[in-house]
Amino acid sequence: xxxHGVFDNNIILDLTLSSSMLQHNTTKxxxxxxxxxxxxxxxxxxxxxxTKKKHAxxxxxxxxxxxxxxxxGGSSLISVAxxxxxxxxxxxxxxxxxxxxxxxEEDEDDDNSxxxxxxxxxxxxxxxxxxxxxxxxxxxxxxxxxxxxxxxxLRPRQVExxxxxxxxxxxxxxxxxxxxxxxxxxxxxxxxxxxxxxELQELKALKQxxxxxxxxxxxxxxxxxxxxxxxxxxxxxxNTRPFSITPKPHFFNPFNNPSAAC
DNA sequence: GAAATCTTATAATTTACTTCA
DNA sequence: ATTGAAGTAAATTATAAGATT
Numbered sequence: 001x002x003x004h005g006v007f008d009n010n011i012i013l014d015l016t017l018s019s020s021m022l023q024h025n026t027t028k029x030x031x032x033x034x035x036x037x038x039x040x041x042x043x044x045x046x047x048x049x050x051t052k053k054k055h056a057x058x059x060x061x062x063x064x065x066x067x068x069x070x071x072x073g074g075s076s077l078i079s080v081a082x083x084x085x086x087x088x089x090x091x092x093x094x095x096x097x098x099x100x101x102x103x104x105e106e107d108e109d110d111d112n113s114x115x116x117x118x119x120x121x122x123x124x125x126x127x128x129x130x131x132x133x134x135x136x137x138x139x140x141x142x143x144x145x146x147x148x149x150x151x152x153x154l155r156p157r158q159v160e161x162x163x164x165x166x167x168x169x170x171x172x173x174x175x176x177x178x179x180x181x182x183x184x185x186x187x188x189x190x191x192x193x194x195x196x197x198x199e200l201q202e203l204k205a206l207k208q209x210x211x212x213x214x215x216x217x218x219x220x221x222x223x224x225x226x227x228x229x230x231x232x233x234x235x236x237x238x239n240t241r242p243f244s245i246t247p248k249p250h251f252f253n254p255f256n257n258p259s260a261a262c
Numbered sequence: 263g264a265a266a267t268c269t270t271a272t273a274a275t276t277t278a279c280t281t282c283a
Numbered sequence: 284a285t286t287g288a289a290g291t292a293a294a295t296t297a298t299a300a301g302a303t304t
Contacts, residue, residue, distance in 0.1 A: 119273050119298045139291085160290095161274060168293075169272085 122162075126152050130159070134166050 122130070133140075133148055140148065140163055142156075149156040 117274065117297060121273085121299065158273080162272090164291075164293095165272065165274085167291090171292085 126154070130162050130166070134163065138167055138170070139163065
């Protein structure tokens with residue numbers, strides 16, 4: 001969603017994982033804990049209010065040819081030779097090549113449609129290298145992509161997809177962390193609320209028991225100045241009132257109050 | 263221990279969107 | 284202002300592999 005300026009040909013990306021994560025979330029919600037504002041939505045879904053249309057492929061589907069064009073022009077790049085994957089799977093289920101075979105035979109960037117949707121598993125070494133690269137750059141510019149693909153003996157598209165998925169996983173993980181954090185905050189608030197209710201009840205009871213009977217009027221109608229001890233009632237003018245017990249609206253905010261915040 | 267089934271992780275695809283030339 | 288290419292995020296699908304029965 002956010003163009004990081006990463007793919008400007010003249011700019012070499014050098015973002016750390018954390019900073020890039022923060023950056024790609026800036027338009028949605030902050031991830032850094034100190035500025036975390038729980039009043040913001042978690043945006044678990046529907047950030048764009050997208051109602052997805054799933055009619056492009058009802059049974060296996062039409063797969064866009066891997067042209068390295070990204071998703072944008074998908075419909076125009078649909079391969080004529082595309083086939084339904086499930087059927088394809090049945091037909092060629094016996095032709096299962098190993099990862100290394102796949103690596104070797106898939107040097108080009110295209111012609112994936114003939115293979116259907118075969119899923120390769122990356123080797124540990126490949127995954128490790130990709131993870132290492134991701135630590136340095138959560139997005140790649142075309143040059144980096146090519147370089148990495150060459151190094152891993154993968155197609156650039158595969159490297160690109162890996163990074164897309166990796167970013168998605170990172171974000172999901174962060175969302176889970178945030179969710180847990182909010183749950184804890186909610187629990188803390190509940191406890192605090194219960195405690196305050198209890199305290200209020202006790203204070204009310206104490207007040208009732210310590211006041212002489214003639215003073216035992218509804219609390220909301222009484223005002224008392226703590227210094228002169230004069231009692232008035234709320235029906236009198238506010239200006240002449242020495243003191244009012246009407247509480248100021250105060251909302252406990254655990255995110256500003258470290259003692260109760262989680 | 264082998265087969266069937268379930269679950270999980272993740273590669274790959276699709277769609278909708280933004281940015282920029 | 285419009286258009287198309289290129290890029291991304293999000294949602295989803297499909298599959299490999301491990302866990303369980």
